[in-house]
Amino acid sequence: MSEFDLIRRYFADIGPVRPDAALGVGDDCALLEIPPGQALAVSIDTLVSGVHFFPDCDPERLGHKSLAVGLSDLAAMGAEPAWSTLALTLPAVDEDWLRSFSRGFARLSAAHGVRLVGGDTTRGPLSVSVQVHGLVPPGGAIRRSGARPGDRVFVSGTLGDAGLALRQILDGADVDEALRGRLECPEPRVRLGRGLRGLATAMIDLSDGLAADLGHVLQASGVGAELELARLPLSPMVADVVQRAGDWSLPLSSGDDYELCFCAAEADAARVEAIAQAAGCQVTAIGTLSKVSGLRCRLPSGDLLETGMTGYDHFSAG
Protein backbone atom coordinates (compact mmCIF):
# COMPACT_ATOMS: atom_id res chain seq x y z
CA MET A 1 0.00 0.00 0.00
CA SER A 2 1.48 3.35 -1.00
CA GLU A 3 1.51 6.48 1.10
CA PHE A 4 -1.21 7.93 -1.06
CA ASP A 5 -3.56 4.97 -0.74
CA LEU A 6 -3.01 4.98 2.98
CA ILE A 7 -3.88 8.63 3.41
CA ARG A 8 -6.84 8.28 1.13
CA ARG A 9 -8.25 5.31 2.94
CA TYR A 10 -8.11 6.53 6.50
CA PHE A 11 -7.98 10.28 6.39
CA ALA A 12 -9.93 11.36 3.31
CA ASP A 13 -13.25 11.86 5.11
CA ILE A 14 -12.80 12.91 8.73
CA GLY A 15 -15.18 15.36 10.30
CA PRO A 16 -18.21 16.96 8.69
CA VAL A 17 -18.04 18.25 5.13
CA ARG A 18 -17.92 22.04 5.40
CA PRO A 19 -18.84 24.38 2.55
CA ASP A 20 -16.04 26.71 3.65
CA ALA A 21 -13.36 24.15 2.77
CA ALA A 22 -13.20 24.49 -0.99
CA LEU A 23 -10.53 21.83 -1.30
CA GLY A 24 -9.27 19.32 1.21
CA VAL A 25 -7.01 16.28 1.27
CA GLY A 26 -5.67 15.51 -2.22
CA ASP A 27 -4.19 18.66 -3.70
CA ASP A 28 -1.01 20.62 -2.99
CA CYS A 29 -2.88 22.73 -0.46
CA ALA A 30 -6.26 22.83 1.22
CA LEU A 31 -8.30 25.92 0.39
CA LEU A 32 -10.23 27.49 3.24
CA GLU A 33 -12.75 30.31 3.12
CA ILE A 34 -12.80 32.44 6.22
CA PRO A 35 -16.12 34.23 6.80
CA PRO A 36 -15.90 38.04 6.71
CA GLY A 37 -15.46 39.57 10.13
CA GLN A 38 -13.76 36.50 11.58
CA ALA A 39 -10.10 36.06 12.39
CA LEU A 40 -8.39 32.72 12.04
CA ALA A 41 -6.89 31.24 15.21
CA VAL A 42 -4.24 28.58 14.59
CA SER A 43 -2.15 26.37 16.85
CA ILE A 44 0.20 23.46 16.17
CA ASP A 45 1.20 20.75 18.67
CA THR A 46 3.34 17.65 18.45
CA LEU A 47 2.99 14.47 20.51
CA VAL A 48 6.09 12.26 20.46
CA SER A 49 6.13 8.58 21.38
CA GLY A 50 8.02 7.99 24.60
CA VAL A 51 7.80 11.66 25.55
CA HIS A 52 4.13 12.64 25.44
CA PHE A 53 2.64 9.16 25.33
CA PHE A 54 3.71 5.58 25.92
CA PRO A 55 4.71 3.67 22.77
CA ASP A 56 2.07 1.01 23.50
CA CYS A 57 -0.75 3.47 24.16
CA ASP A 58 -4.18 2.83 22.71
CA PRO A 59 -4.03 4.37 19.19
CA GLU A 60 -7.71 5.36 19.35
CA ARG A 61 -7.02 7.42 22.45
CA LEU A 62 -3.91 8.86 20.84
CA GLY A 63 -6.01 9.93 17.85
CA HIS A 64 -8.37 11.65 20.26
CA LYS A 65 -5.67 13.32 22.30
CA SER A 66 -3.63 14.53 19.34
CA LEU A 67 -6.63 16.62 18.25
CA ALA A 68 -7.81 17.43 21.78
CA VAL A 69 -4.65 19.31 22.74
CA GLY A 70 -5.13 21.65 19.77
CA LEU A 71 -8.85 22.13 20.42
CA SER A 72 -7.91 23.05 23.97
CA ASP A 73 -5.73 25.85 22.57
CA LEU A 74 -8.66 27.08 20.46
CA ALA A 75 -10.88 26.92 23.55
CA ALA A 76 -8.36 29.07 25.41
CA MET A 77 -8.75 31.80 22.76
CA GLY A 78 -12.55 31.56 22.76
CA ALA A 79 -12.36 30.32 19.15
CA GLU A 80 -14.80 28.06 17.31
CA PRO A 81 -13.00 24.99 15.86
CA ALA A 82 -13.27 24.61 12.10
CA TRP A 83 -10.47 22.65 10.40
CA SER A 84 -7.44 20.53 11.17
CA THR A 85 -4.32 19.27 9.43
CA LEU A 86 -2.40 16.19 10.50
CA ALA A 87 1.28 15.31 10.04
CA LEU A 88 1.72 11.70 11.04
CA THR A 89 5.11 10.01 11.28
CA LEU A 90 4.96 6.23 11.54
CA PRO A 91 7.68 3.59 11.77
CA ALA A 92 5.70 1.28 9.49
CA VAL A 93 2.30 0.88 7.89
CA ASP A 94 0.05 -0.84 10.42
CA GLU A 95 -3.52 -0.87 9.24
CA ASP A 96 -5.01 -1.84 12.61
CA TRP A 97 -3.17 1.00 14.24
CA LEU A 98 -4.24 3.48 11.54
CA ARG A 99 -7.84 2.37 11.73
CA SER A 100 -7.93 2.89 15.50
CA PHE A 101 -6.04 6.16 15.42
CA SER A 102 -8.28 7.60 12.72
CA ARG A 103 -11.39 6.45 14.59
CA GLY A 104 -10.37 8.36 17.73
CA PHE A 105 -9.41 11.40 15.66
CA ALA A 106 -12.64 11.23 13.68
CA ARG A 107 -14.93 10.92 16.68
CA LEU A 108 -13.59 14.06 18.34
CA SER A 109 -13.58 15.85 14.96
CA ALA A 110 -17.26 15.06 14.54
CA ALA A 111 -18.09 16.17 18.08
CA HIS A 112 -16.66 19.62 17.39
CA GLY A 113 -17.49 20.02 13.71
CA VAL A 114 -13.83 19.98 12.66
CA ARG A 115 -12.95 18.90 9.14
CA LEU A 116 -9.53 17.33 8.44
CA VAL A 117 -8.42 19.21 5.32
CA GLY A 118 -4.83 18.17 4.77
CA GLY A 119 -1.83 16.33 6.03
CA ASP A 120 1.39 14.51 5.48
CA THR A 121 2.30 10.92 6.29
CA THR A 122 5.96 10.06 6.60
CA ARG A 123 8.10 7.20 7.80
CA GLY A 124 10.05 7.65 11.01
CA PRO A 125 9.81 7.43 14.79
CA LEU A 126 6.17 7.65 15.87
CA SER A 127 4.98 11.21 16.35
CA VAL A 128 1.89 13.24 15.57
CA SER A 129 1.67 16.94 14.76
CA VAL A 130 -1.77 18.48 14.46
CA GLN A 131 -2.61 22.03 13.53
CA VAL A 132 -6.07 23.30 14.44
CA HIS A 133 -7.80 26.24 12.80
CA GLY A 134 -10.66 28.09 14.48
CA LEU A 135 -12.76 31.19 13.94
CA VAL A 136 -13.19 34.10 16.31
CA PRO A 137 -14.28 37.73 15.91
CA PRO A 138 -10.98 39.65 16.19
CA GLY A 139 -12.19 41.61 19.23
CA GLY A 140 -13.61 38.46 20.80
CA ALA A 141 -10.37 36.51 21.07
CA ILE A 142 -9.32 35.99 24.67
CA ARG A 143 -5.60 36.58 25.07
CA ARG A 144 -3.20 36.02 27.92
CA SER A 145 -2.49 39.69 28.31
CA GLY A 146 -5.79 41.22 29.42
CA ALA A 147 -5.93 40.31 33.12
CA ARG A 148 -6.22 43.15 35.65
CA PRO A 149 -5.45 43.49 39.35
CA GLY A 150 -8.56 42.60 41.33
CA ASP A 151 -9.77 39.98 38.81
CA ARG A 152 -10.65 36.58 40.18
CA VAL A 153 -8.77 33.52 38.86
CA PHE A 154 -10.89 30.55 37.78
CA VAL A 155 -10.19 27.02 36.61
CA SER A 156 -12.47 24.47 34.98
CA GLY A 157 -12.78 20.82 36.03
CA THR A 158 -10.31 19.32 38.48
CA LEU A 159 -6.53 19.56 38.61
CA GLY A 160 -3.81 16.93 38.78
CA ASP A 161 -5.79 13.88 37.65
CA ALA A 162 -3.67 13.27 34.56
CA GLY A 163 -0.54 13.81 36.62
CA LEU A 164 -1.65 11.23 39.17
CA ALA A 165 -2.43 8.72 36.41
CA LEU A 166 1.04 9.24 34.97
CA ARG A 167 2.57 8.79 38.41
CA GLN A 168 0.66 5.52 38.92
CA ILE A 169 1.81 4.23 35.52
CA LEU A 170 5.44 5.13 36.17
CA ASP A 171 5.24 3.54 39.64
CA GLY A 172 3.94 0.34 38.09
CA ALA A 173 0.90 0.65 40.34
CA ASP A 174 -2.70 -0.23 39.47
CA VAL A 175 -3.95 2.68 37.42
CA ASP A 176 -7.38 4.06 38.18
CA GLU A 177 -9.31 3.96 34.92
CA ALA A 178 -11.03 7.30 35.48
CA LEU A 179 -7.65 8.95 36.00
CA ARG A 180 -6.25 7.16 32.98
CA GLY A 181 -9.10 8.55 30.93
CA ARG A 182 -8.18 12.06 32.08
CA LEU A 183 -4.59 11.49 30.90
CA GLU A 184 -5.31 9.77 27.63
CA CYS A 185 -8.67 11.27 26.62
CA PRO A 186 -8.83 14.89 27.75
CA GLU A 187 -12.03 16.74 26.85
CA PRO A 188 -11.20 20.16 25.42
CA ARG A 189 -13.37 22.86 27.03
CA VAL A 190 -14.47 24.36 23.74
CA ARG A 191 -18.00 25.41 24.74
CA LEU A 192 -16.78 27.01 27.94
CA GLY A 193 -14.01 28.91 26.16
CA ARG A 194 -16.35 30.25 23.50
CA GLY A 195 -18.92 31.21 26.13
CA LEU A 196 -16.38 33.33 27.99
CA ARG A 197 -15.85 35.74 25.09
CA GLY A 198 -16.34 39.29 26.32
CA LEU A 199 -16.23 38.09 29.92
CA ALA A 200 -12.83 36.52 30.60
CA THR A 201 -10.07 39.14 30.65
CA ALA A 202 -7.36 36.55 30.01
CA MET A 203 -7.30 32.80 29.45
CA ILE A 204 -4.89 29.91 28.94
CA ASP A 205 -5.27 26.17 28.78
CA LEU A 206 -3.44 24.04 31.30
CA SER A 207 -0.99 21.77 29.54
CA ASP A 208 2.18 22.31 31.61
CA GLY A 209 0.62 22.69 35.06
CA LEU A 210 -1.31 25.48 36.78
CA ALA A 211 1.72 27.30 38.22
CA ALA A 212 3.59 27.49 34.93
CA ASP A 213 0.59 28.25 32.74
CA LEU A 214 -0.94 30.84 35.06
CA GLY A 215 2.58 32.25 35.23
CA HIS A 216 2.39 32.98 31.50
CA VAL A 217 -0.86 34.91 32.03
CA LEU A 218 0.63 36.88 34.92
CA GLN A 219 3.70 37.74 32.89
CA ALA A 220 1.75 38.70 29.76
CA SER A 221 -0.69 40.81 31.80
CA GLY A 222 1.89 42.37 34.13
CA VAL A 223 0.08 41.27 37.29
CA GLY A 224 0.60 38.83 40.17
CA ALA A 225 -1.73 36.34 41.85
CA GLU A 226 -2.51 34.85 45.18
CA LEU A 227 -4.09 31.41 45.04
CA GLU A 228 -5.95 29.80 47.93
CA LEU A 229 -4.89 26.19 47.70
CA ALA A 230 -7.84 25.03 49.82
CA ARG A 231 -10.06 26.12 46.95
CA LEU A 232 -8.29 24.12 44.20
CA PRO A 233 -10.80 21.72 42.64
CA LEU A 234 -9.45 18.22 43.24
CA SER A 235 -10.84 14.78 42.56
CA PRO A 236 -11.04 12.63 45.70
CA MET A 237 -7.98 10.66 44.58
CA VAL A 238 -5.79 13.71 44.06
CA ALA A 239 -7.12 15.27 47.28
CA ASP A 240 -6.09 12.13 49.12
CA VAL A 241 -2.52 12.28 47.76
CA VAL A 242 -2.22 15.98 48.57
CA GLN A 243 -3.54 15.48 52.11
CA ARG A 244 -1.42 12.46 52.92
CA ALA A 245 1.84 13.81 51.55
CA GLY A 246 1.24 17.51 52.11
CA ASP A 247 2.53 17.88 48.55
CA TRP A 248 0.72 20.24 46.21
CA SER A 249 2.82 19.47 43.16
CA LEU A 250 0.11 17.36 41.48
CA PRO A 251 -2.49 20.14 41.14
CA LEU A 252 0.09 22.93 40.82
CA SER A 253 2.67 21.58 38.48
CA SER A 254 1.73 18.31 36.83
CA GLY A 255 0.89 18.58 33.14
CA ASP A 256 -1.84 17.41 30.81
CA ASP A 257 -4.86 18.80 32.68
CA TYR A 258 -6.26 20.49 29.54
CA GLU A 259 -8.56 22.55 31.72
CA LEU A 260 -9.01 26.29 31.20
CA CYS A 261 -7.57 28.84 33.58
CA PHE A 262 -9.03 32.30 33.16
CA CYS A 263 -9.51 35.64 34.86
CA ALA A 264 -12.67 37.71 35.15
CA ALA A 265 -13.90 40.65 37.17
CA GLU A 266 -15.26 39.78 40.62
CA ALA A 267 -18.57 41.35 39.60
CA ASP A 268 -18.89 38.87 36.74
CA ALA A 269 -18.62 35.75 38.93
CA ALA A 270 -22.33 34.94 38.61
CA ARG A 271 -22.21 35.25 34.82
CA VAL A 272 -19.15 33.00 34.75
CA GLU A 273 -21.04 30.41 36.78
CA ALA A 274 -24.05 30.56 34.44
CA ILE A 275 -21.84 30.07 31.38
CA ALA A 276 -20.06 27.14 33.01
CA GLN A 277 -23.40 25.50 33.77
CA ALA A 278 -24.56 25.99 30.20
CA ALA A 279 -21.29 24.40 29.02
CA GLY A 280 -21.80 21.46 31.36
CA CYS A 281 -18.54 22.22 33.07
CA GLN A 282 -17.54 22.90 36.66
CA VAL A 283 -15.70 26.17 37.27
CA THR A 284 -14.03 27.22 40.53
CA ALA A 285 -12.64 30.53 41.72
CA ILE A 286 -9.20 29.81 43.15
CA GLY A 287 -7.59 33.19 43.79
CA THR A 288 -7.22 36.86 43.06
CA LEU A 289 -4.91 39.00 40.96
CA SER A 290 -2.92 41.89 42.35
CA LYS A 291 -0.37 44.46 41.23
CA VAL A 292 2.36 42.59 43.12
CA SER A 293 4.11 40.43 40.56
CA GLY A 294 4.68 36.72 41.09
CA LEU A 295 2.55 33.80 42.18
CA ARG A 296 1.79 33.24 45.86
CA CYS A 297 -0.06 30.22 47.18
CA ARG A 298 -1.89 30.34 50.55
CA LEU A 299 -1.89 26.96 52.25
CA PRO A 300 -4.98 25.76 54.10
CA SER A 301 -3.06 26.55 57.29
CA GLY A 302 -2.99 30.20 56.31
CA ASP A 303 0.75 30.20 55.58
CA LEU A 304 2.00 31.48 52.23
CA LEU A 305 3.82 28.85 50.18
CA GLU A 306 7.11 29.81 48.60
CA THR A 307 6.63 29.00 44.95
CA GLY A 308 9.69 28.23 42.98
CA MET A 309 7.52 25.70 41.24
CA THR A 310 7.35 25.65 37.54
CA GLY A 311 5.45 23.32 35.32
CA TYR A 312 6.28 20.43 33.16
CA ASP A 313 9.10 21.36 30.82
CA HIS A 314 9.45 19.30 27.68
CA PHE A 315 13.21 19.61 27.73
CA SER A 316 14.05 19.30 31.39
CA ALA A 317 11.41 16.96 32.78
CA GLY A 318 10.05 15.45 29.52
Next chain:
Amino acid sequence: MSEFDLIRRYFADIGPVRPDAALGVGDDCALLEIPPGQALAVSIDTLVSGVHFFPDCDPERLGHKSLAVGLSDLAAMGAEPAWSTLALTLPAVDEDWLRSFSRGFARLSAAHGVRLVGGDTTRGPLSVSVQVHGLVPPGGAIRRSGARPGDRVFVSGTLGDAGLALRQILDGADVDEALRGRLECPEPRVRLGRGLRGLATAMIDLSDGLAADLGHVLQASGVGAELELARLPLSPMVADVVQRAGDWSLPLSSGDDYELCFCAAEADAARVEAIAQAAGCQVTAIGTLSKVSGLRCRLPSGDLLETGMTGYDHFSAG
Protein backbone atom coordinates in the same frame (compact mmCIF):
# COMPACT_ATOMS: atom_id res chain seq x y z
CA MET B 1 17.27 27.02 29.36
CA SER B 2 13.56 26.17 29.33
CA GLU B 3 11.48 25.32 26.30
CA PHE B 4 9.89 28.74 26.48
CA ASP B 5 13.16 30.69 26.58
CA LEU B 6 14.42 28.64 23.69
CA ILE B 7 11.41 29.35 21.50
CA ARG B 8 11.47 32.97 22.44
CA ARG B 9 15.11 33.45 21.66
CA TYR B 10 15.31 31.87 18.24
CA PHE B 11 11.80 31.92 16.83
CA ALA B 12 10.10 35.01 18.22
CA ASP B 13 10.96 37.29 15.31
CA ILE B 14 11.23 35.41 12.03
CA GLY B 15 10.03 36.99 8.83
CA PRO B 16 8.62 40.48 8.40
CA VAL B 17 6.09 41.84 10.91
CA ARG B 18 2.72 41.72 9.15
CA PRO B 19 -0.26 43.83 10.21
CA ASP B 20 -2.54 40.90 9.33
CA ALA B 21 -1.06 38.73 12.11
CA ALA B 22 -2.80 40.16 15.16
CA LEU B 23 -1.02 37.77 17.50
CA GLY B 24 1.94 35.53 16.92
CA VAL B 25 4.28 33.36 18.96
CA GLY B 26 3.45 33.57 22.67
CA ASP B 27 -0.26 32.93 23.13
CA ASP B 28 -2.43 29.81 22.88
CA CYS B 29 -3.06 30.51 19.21
CA ALA B 30 -1.85 32.89 16.55
CA LEU B 31 -4.56 35.19 15.21
CA LEU B 32 -4.56 35.81 11.48
CA GLU B 33 -6.66 38.24 9.49
CA ILE B 34 -7.47 37.05 6.00
CA PRO B 35 -8.23 39.90 3.57
CA PRO B 36 -11.76 39.86 2.14
CA GLY B 37 -12.00 38.09 -1.19
CA GLN B 38 -9.00 35.85 -0.49
CA ALA B 39 -9.03 32.16 0.36
CA LEU B 40 -6.47 30.65 2.66
CA ALA B 41 -4.24 27.92 1.17
CA VAL B 42 -2.58 25.68 3.76
CA SER B 43 -0.15 22.79 3.57
CA ILE B 44 1.77 20.85 6.21
CA ASP B 45 4.94 18.81 5.62
CA THR B 46 7.28 16.86 7.87
CA LEU B 47 10.98 16.22 7.34
CA VAL B 48 12.35 13.35 9.44
CA SER B 49 16.05 12.81 10.22
CA GLY B 50 17.39 9.73 8.47
CA VAL B 51 14.43 9.65 6.07
CA HIS B 52 14.23 13.08 4.42
CA PHE B 53 17.65 14.37 5.40
CA PHE B 54 20.91 13.02 6.78
CA PRO B 55 21.31 13.36 10.55
CA ASP B 56 24.49 15.38 10.09
CA CYS B 57 23.07 17.76 7.48
CA ASP B 58 23.81 21.46 7.72
CA PRO B 59 21.10 22.85 10.05
CA GLU B 60 20.97 26.14 8.16
CA ARG B 61 20.09 24.29 4.98
CA LEU B 62 17.59 22.18 6.87
CA GLY B 63 15.94 25.35 8.14
CA HIS B 64 15.73 26.56 4.55
CA LYS B 65 14.41 23.30 3.16
CA SER B 66 11.81 22.72 5.87
CA LEU B 67 10.12 25.96 4.82
CA ALA B 68 10.90 25.60 1.10
CA VAL B 69 8.90 22.39 0.68
CA GLY B 70 5.79 24.14 2.00
CA LEU B 71 6.34 27.25 -0.10
CA SER B 72 6.62 24.95 -3.09
CA ASP B 73 3.12 23.65 -2.30
CA LEU B 74 1.81 27.21 -2.12
CA ALA B 75 3.53 27.95 -5.44
CA ALA B 76 1.76 24.95 -6.95
CA MET B 77 -1.61 26.49 -6.03
CA GLY B 78 -0.64 29.95 -7.31
CA ALA B 79 -0.88 31.23 -3.74
CA GLU B 80 0.99 34.13 -2.14
CA PRO B 81 2.89 33.00 0.99
CA ALA B 82 1.91 34.81 4.19
CA TRP B 83 2.51 32.91 7.44
CA SER B 84 4.14 29.77 8.79
CA THR B 85 4.00 27.61 11.92
CA LEU B 86 6.82 25.33 13.01
CA ALA B 87 6.72 22.15 15.10
CA LEU B 88 10.30 21.22 15.92
CA THR B 89 11.26 17.98 17.66
CA LEU B 90 14.83 17.89 18.96
CA PRO B 91 16.77 15.23 20.85
CA ALA B 92 18.42 17.91 22.99
CA VAL B 93 18.88 21.66 23.24
CA ASP B 94 21.82 22.62 21.04
CA GLU B 95 22.11 26.35 20.70
CA ASP B 96 24.53 26.26 17.78
CA TRP B 97 22.17 24.00 15.89
CA LEU B 98 19.15 26.18 16.73
CA ARG B 99 20.94 29.34 15.70
CA SER B 100 21.86 27.87 12.31
CA PHE B 101 18.48 26.28 11.73
CA SER B 102 16.63 29.48 12.55
CA ARG B 103 18.98 31.51 10.33
CA GLY B 104 18.16 29.33 7.31
CA PHE B 105 14.46 29.40 8.12
CA ALA B 106 14.55 33.17 8.66
CA ARG B 107 16.37 33.99 5.45
CA LEU B 108 13.84 32.17 3.26
CA SER B 109 10.99 33.63 5.33
CA ALA B 110 12.28 37.12 4.66
CA ALA B 111 12.73 36.43 0.95
CA HIS B 112 9.06 35.52 0.62
CA GLY B 113 7.51 37.83 3.22
CA VAL B 114 6.43 34.93 5.43
CA ARG B 115 5.96 35.56 9.15
CA LEU B 116 6.45 32.69 11.62
CA VAL B 117 3.39 33.04 13.84
CA GLY B 118 3.41 29.98 16.06
CA GLY B 119 4.98 26.68 16.88
CA ASP B 120 5.77 23.91 19.27
CA THR B 121 9.16 22.64 20.41
CA THR B 122 9.34 19.16 21.85
CA ARG B 123 11.95 16.63 22.82
CA GLY B 124 12.32 13.53 20.68
CA PRO B 125 13.94 12.16 17.53
CA LEU B 126 14.85 15.03 15.20
CA SER B 127 12.02 16.03 12.89
CA VAL B 128 10.52 19.24 11.56
CA SER B 129 6.90 19.88 10.63
CA VAL B 130 6.07 23.18 8.97
CA GLN B 131 2.67 24.45 7.97
CA VAL B 132 2.53 27.24 5.43
CA HIS B 133 -0.40 29.59 4.91
CA GLY B 134 -0.90 31.55 1.72
CA LEU B 135 -3.50 33.78 0.11
CA VAL B 136 -5.19 33.28 -3.22
CA PRO B 137 -8.41 34.55 -4.80
CA PRO B 138 -10.73 31.51 -4.62
CA GLY B 139 -11.14 31.41 -8.40
CA GLY B 140 -7.43 31.93 -8.94
CA ALA B 141 -6.20 28.82 -7.17
CA ILE B 142 -4.62 26.35 -9.58
CA ARG B 143 -5.73 22.82 -8.80
CA ARG B 144 -4.67 19.43 -10.04
CA SER B 145 -8.00 18.74 -11.65
CA GLY B 146 -8.35 21.31 -14.43
CA ALA B 147 -6.12 19.87 -17.15
CA ARG B 148 -7.73 19.16 -20.56
CA PRO B 149 -6.82 16.95 -23.51
CA GLY B 150 -4.67 18.94 -25.93
CA ASP B 151 -2.98 21.00 -23.17
CA ARG B 152 0.79 21.13 -23.21
CA VAL B 153 2.72 19.86 -20.18
CA PHE B 154 5.44 22.14 -18.82
CA VAL B 155 8.07 21.89 -16.12
CA SER B 156 10.24 24.55 -14.55
CA GLY B 157 14.01 24.29 -14.02
CA THR B 158 15.79 20.99 -14.53
CA LEU B 159 14.86 17.50 -13.36
CA GLY B 160 16.78 14.89 -11.40
CA ASP B 161 19.54 17.07 -9.94
CA ALA B 162 18.55 16.39 -6.33
CA GLY B 163 18.17 12.72 -7.11
CA LEU B 164 21.68 12.60 -8.58
CA ALA B 165 23.11 14.36 -5.52
CA LEU B 166 21.42 11.82 -3.28
CA ARG B 167 22.78 8.98 -5.39
CA GLN B 168 26.32 10.40 -5.15
CA ILE B 169 26.02 10.72 -1.38
CA LEU B 170 24.72 7.18 -0.98
CA ASP B 171 27.46 5.87 -3.29
CA GLY B 172 30.08 7.61 -1.15
CA ALA B 173 31.24 9.45 -4.25
CA ASP B 174 32.41 13.04 -4.47
CA VAL B 175 29.27 15.13 -4.43
CA ASP B 176 28.98 17.97 -6.88
CA GLU B 177 28.25 21.08 -4.82
CA ALA B 178 25.76 22.53 -7.31
CA LEU B 179 23.78 19.28 -7.20
CA ARG B 180 24.03 19.21 -3.40
CA GLY B 181 22.55 22.69 -3.31
CA ARG B 182 19.62 21.48 -5.40
CA LEU B 183 19.00 18.69 -2.88
CA GLU B 184 19.50 20.65 0.31
CA CYS B 185 18.44 24.18 -0.70
CA PRO B 186 15.60 23.98 -3.20
CA GLU B 187 14.22 27.32 -4.40
CA PRO B 188 10.42 27.26 -4.31
CA ARG B 189 8.98 28.62 -7.57
CA VAL B 190 6.64 31.06 -5.85
CA ARG B 191 6.74 33.87 -8.44
CA LEU B 192 6.23 31.49 -11.30
CA GLY B 193 3.29 29.77 -9.59
CA ARG B 194 1.54 33.04 -8.80
CA GLY B 195 2.16 34.31 -12.32
CA LEU B 196 0.41 31.29 -13.81
CA ARG B 197 -2.96 32.10 -12.22
CA GLY B 198 -5.63 32.13 -14.90
CA LEU B 199 -3.25 30.50 -17.36
CA ALA B 200 -2.24 27.07 -16.02
CA THR B 201 -5.15 24.64 -16.13
CA ALA B 202 -3.56 22.35 -13.54
CA MET B 203 -0.36 22.41 -11.50
CA ILE B 204 1.59 20.37 -8.98
CA ASP B 205 5.02 20.66 -7.43
CA LEU B 206 7.53 17.87 -8.00
CA SER B 207 8.45 16.31 -4.69
CA ASP B 208 8.10 12.59 -5.47
CA GLY B 209 9.31 12.60 -9.08
CA LEU B 210 7.79 13.71 -12.36
CA ALA B 211 6.07 10.42 -13.21
CA ALA B 212 4.32 10.10 -9.86
CA ASP B 213 3.41 13.75 -9.46
CA LEU B 214 2.22 14.26 -13.03
CA GLY B 215 0.31 11.03 -12.48
CA HIS B 216 -1.70 12.78 -9.73
CA VAL B 217 -2.61 15.57 -12.16
CA LEU B 218 -3.63 13.06 -14.84
CA GLN B 219 -5.78 11.14 -12.38
CA ALA B 220 -7.40 14.25 -10.89
CA SER B 221 -8.09 15.68 -14.35
CA GLY B 222 -9.17 12.44 -16.01
CA VAL B 223 -6.64 12.71 -18.83
CA GLY B 224 -3.50 10.96 -20.04
CA ALA B 225 -0.16 12.30 -21.25
CA GLU B 226 2.58 11.59 -23.69
CA LEU B 227 5.97 12.98 -22.75
CA GLU B 228 8.87 13.43 -25.16
CA LEU B 229 11.85 12.43 -23.09
CA ALA B 230 14.28 14.20 -25.43
CA ARG B 231 12.64 17.45 -24.29
CA LEU B 232 13.12 16.93 -20.56
CA PRO B 233 15.22 19.78 -19.16
CA LEU B 234 18.36 18.20 -17.73
CA SER B 235 21.51 19.64 -16.24
CA PRO B 236 24.67 18.44 -18.04
CA MET B 237 25.43 16.06 -15.17
CA VAL B 238 22.04 14.39 -15.21
CA ALA B 239 22.03 14.32 -19.02
CA ASP B 240 25.37 12.51 -18.86
CA VAL B 241 24.04 9.84 -16.49
CA VAL B 242 20.91 9.35 -18.60
CA GLN B 243 22.92 9.08 -21.81
CA ARG B 244 25.56 6.71 -20.46
CA ALA B 245 23.18 4.34 -18.71
CA GLY B 246 20.13 4.80 -20.90
CA ASP B 247 18.27 5.08 -17.65
CA TRP B 248 15.59 7.77 -17.33
CA SER B 249 14.78 7.12 -13.69
CA LEU B 250 16.60 10.21 -12.40
CA PRO B 251 14.49 12.80 -14.24
CA LEU B 252 11.32 10.68 -14.19
CA SER B 253 11.18 9.27 -10.71
CA SER B 254 13.73 10.71 -8.32
CA GLY B 255 12.30 13.00 -5.67
CA ASP B 256 13.04 16.42 -4.24
CA ASP B 257 13.06 18.42 -7.48
CA TYR B 258 10.66 21.06 -6.09
CA GLU B 259 10.03 22.31 -9.59
CA LEU B 260 6.54 23.05 -10.88
CA CYS B 261 4.79 20.84 -13.40
CA PHE B 262 1.77 22.43 -15.01
CA CYS B 263 -0.55 22.27 -17.99
CA ALA B 264 -1.70 25.08 -20.26
CA ALA B 265 -3.38 25.44 -23.61
CA GLU B 266 -1.08 25.20 -26.62
CA ALA B 267 -2.23 28.68 -27.63
CA ASP B 268 -0.94 30.09 -24.34
CA ALA B 269 2.63 28.84 -24.77
CA ALA B 270 4.00 32.32 -25.52
CA ARG B 271 2.30 33.79 -22.45
CA VAL B 272 3.73 30.97 -20.33
CA GLU B 273 7.19 31.77 -21.66
CA ALA B 274 6.79 35.48 -20.86
CA ILE B 275 5.69 34.72 -17.29
CA ALA B 276 8.59 32.35 -16.79
CA GLN B 277 11.03 35.01 -17.97
CA ALA B 278 9.50 37.56 -15.61
CA ALA B 279 9.88 35.04 -12.79
CA GLY B 280 13.52 34.44 -13.70
CA CYS B 281 12.80 30.81 -14.25
CA GLN B 282 13.28 28.43 -17.16
CA VAL B 283 10.17 26.60 -18.34
CA THR B 284 10.09 23.76 -20.87
CA ALA B 285 7.23 22.12 -22.75
CA ILE B 286 7.73 18.37 -22.38
CA GLY B 287 4.58 16.74 -23.71
CA THR B 288 0.90 16.82 -24.50
CA LEU B 289 -2.27 15.66 -22.78
CA SER B 290 -4.78 13.35 -24.39
CA LYS B 291 -8.01 11.56 -23.59
CA VAL B 292 -6.18 8.25 -23.40
CA SER B 293 -5.49 7.66 -19.74
CA GLY B 294 -2.02 6.82 -18.44
CA LEU B 295 1.44 8.20 -18.91
CA ARG B 296 3.45 7.35 -22.03
CA CYS B 297 7.04 8.39 -22.57
CA ARG B 298 8.50 8.66 -26.07
CA LEU B 299 12.20 7.84 -26.11
CA PRO B 300 14.59 9.86 -28.27
CA SER B 301 14.65 6.79 -30.57
CA GLY B 302 10.95 7.27 -31.22
CA ASP B 303 9.93 4.17 -29.25
CA LEU B 304 7.29 4.46 -26.54
CA LEU B 305 8.57 3.59 -23.07
CA GLU B 306 6.42 1.32 -20.93
CA THR B 307 5.94 3.25 -17.72
CA GLY B 308 5.31 1.27 -14.65
CA MET B 309 7.45 3.84 -12.91
CA THR B 310 6.17 5.51 -9.87
CA GLY B 311 7.87 8.09 -7.74
CA TYR B 312 9.56 8.11 -4.46
CA ASP B 313 7.27 6.54 -1.88
CA HIS B 314 7.94 7.46 1.71
CA PHE B 315 6.92 4.03 2.89
CA SER B 316 8.33 1.72 0.28
CA ALA B 317 11.45 3.48 -0.91
CA GLY B 318 11.97 6.01 1.91
